[in-house]
Amino acid sequence: xxxxSVLSLFLVLLDHNSVYLxxxxxxxxxxxxxxxxxxxxxxxxxxxxxxxxxxRERMQEEIKNLNQHLLLLQAKxxxxxxxxxxxxxxxxxxxxxxxLEDNVLVAExxxxxPDPESFVVVLDKGKRNGVYLGQALLDATGLxxxxxxxxxYTSRALLITDVSxxxxxxxxxxxxxxxAAGSGRINELELNHVQDTADIRVGDLLVSSGLGQRxxxxxxxxxxxxxxxxxxxPFAVVKARPSAHLDRSRHLLLVFTAEQMAAxxxxxxxxxxxx
Numbered sequence: 538x539x540x541x542s543v544l545s546l547f548l549v550l551l552d553h554n555s556v557y558l559x560x561x562x563x564x565x566x567x568x569x570x571x572x573x574x575x576x577x578x579x580x581x582x583x584x585x586x587x588x589x590x591x592x593r594e595r596m597q598e599e600i601k602n603l604n605q606h607l608l609l610l611q612a613k614x615x616x617x618x619x620x621x622x623x624x625x626x627x628x629x630x631x632x633x634x635x636x637l638e639d640n641v642l643v644a645e646x647x648x649x650x651p652d653p654e655s656f657v658v659v660l661d662k663g664k665r666n667g668v669y670l671g672q673a674l675l676d677a678t679g680l681x682x683x684x685x686x687x688x689x690y691t692s693r694a695l696l697i698t699d700v701s702x703x704x705x706x707x708x709x710x711x712x713x714x715x716x717a718a719g720s721g722r723i724n725e726l727e728l729n730h731v732q733d734t735a736d737i738r739v740g741d742l743l744v745s746s747g748l749g750q751r752x753x754x755x756x757x758x759x760x761x762x763x764x765x766x767x768x769x770x771p772f773a774v775v776k777a778r779p780s781a782h783l784d785r786s787r788h789l790l791l792v793f794t795a796e797q798m799a800a801x802x803x804x805x806x807x808x809x810x811x812x
Contacts, residue, residue: 640792640793640794641675641790641791641792641793642662642666642667642668642790642791642793643788643789643790643791644660644661644662644666644668644674644692644788644789644790644791645660645661645787645788645789646658646659646660646661646786646787646788646789647659647660647661647691654700654721655699656682656695656696656698656699656702656719656723656783657685657693657694657695657696657699658682658693658694658696659691659692659693659694660674660691660692660693660694660789660791661690661691662690662691662692662791663687663688663689663690663691663692664687664688664689664690665689665690666791667793668684668687668692668791669684669687670684670685670686670687671683671684671751672684672791672792672793673745673751673752673753673756673791673792674694674789674790674791674792675756675781675789675790675792676781676782676786676788676789676790677786677790678757678780678781678782679756679757679758679759679779679780679781680697680704680745680752680756680757680758680779680780680781681694681696681697681779681781681783681786681789682694682695682696682697682699682702683695683702683751683752684791696719696723696783697717697719697726697758697779697781697783698719698720698721698722698723698724698725698726698779698783699719699721700718700719700720700721701719702718702719703716703717703718703719703729704716704717704745704751704752704758705717705745705746705747705748705749705752706728706743706744706745706746706758706759707743707744707746708736708737708741708742708743708761709741709742709743709744710738710741710742711736713735713736713737714746714748715728715729715730715731715737715743715775716728716729716730717729717743717758717759717777720776723783723784724778724779724783724784725762725776725777725778725779726743726758726759726776726777726778726779727775727776727777728743728761728775728776728777730772731772731773731775732771732772732773733766733767733768733770733771733772733773735773737761737764737773737775738761738764739761739762739763739764740760740761741760741761742757742759742760742780743757743758743759743760743761743777744756744757744758745758753792753794756792757780757781758777758779758780759777759778759779759780760777760778760780761775761776761777762776762777762778763775763776
C-alpha cells in the first residue's frame with residue numbers, strides 16, 4: 538500500500554515537472570472519450586426524445602387550433618356569401634315590384650309540402666295581411682302560382698307546375714292564346730291542345746293572358762323549350778320552362794289589384810277592430 542502511494546506521488550511529480558507523459562495522456566483521452574459518449578448516451582437520448590414528443594404535441598395542438606379557426610372562417614364566409622346572395626335576390630324582388638302596376642305584398646316562404654307529387658308552399662302572410670283565395674303569387678322573374686288556403690297568419694300556395702294547376706297564357710310574340718298546365722315536374726310546363734299548325738317556336742315567351750280573371754295580364758309564365766310536330770297527331774307537343782325560380786325563390790310577391798287593395802285595407806281595419 539505504501540509502495541503504491543509512493544508510486545502515485547512519483548508519477549504526479551513527474552507529470553507536473555516534465556512533458557514525458559503528455560503523449561500518454563493524449564492517447565488515454567482518445568481511448569476514454571467514447572466511454573464518456575456511451576455513458577451519456579441514455580441521458581442525451583431521453584432528453585432528445587422528450588423534446589421531440591413535446592414538440593410533436595405542441596405541433597398537433599397548433600394544427601388542431603388552426604383547423605378549428607379555418608372551420609370558423611369557412612362558416613363565416615359561407616354565411617356572408619348566403620347573405621350577399623339573399624340581398625341580391627331582395628333587390629331583384631323590390632326592383633320587380635316597382636315595375637308592376639298592381640300593389641304587392643312581400644311574403645316569405647316558410648314551408649313546403651312533404652308530398653313529392655304536390656307542389657304546395659307555405660307563406661308567412663295570411664288573412665290579417667289581406668291575403669285571399671286565388672291570389673297570384675310571383676317571384677322576381679315570373680308567375681309562381683296562386684293561393685289555395687288562407688289562415689289568419691299564414692297561407693298555402695299551389696305552384697304552376699303542379700299537375701292540378703293550369704293558367705291561361707298567350708305567346709308574347711303574336712298573342713296566340715293557350716293553356717299552360719303543370720306537368721308534375723318542378724321545372725316543366727305543358728301546353729294543352731296546341732294545333733299542329735300553330736305559330737309557336739322554341740324561345741317564345743309565355744305571359745299570363747288575364748282570361749278567367751284569376752291572374753293579372755302580362756306576367757311572365759315561361760319560355761317554350763320544345764315544339765314537336767307529329768304528322769299523325771292533331772296537336773303538337775309543346776313544353777316550357779317556368780320563368781319563376783320555383784325551387785329556389787324564398788321571398789315572393791303577392792299581387793293586389795286596385796279593387797283588391799281597397800278590400801284588403803277594409804278587411805285589415807275590421808281585423809284590427811275585432812282584436
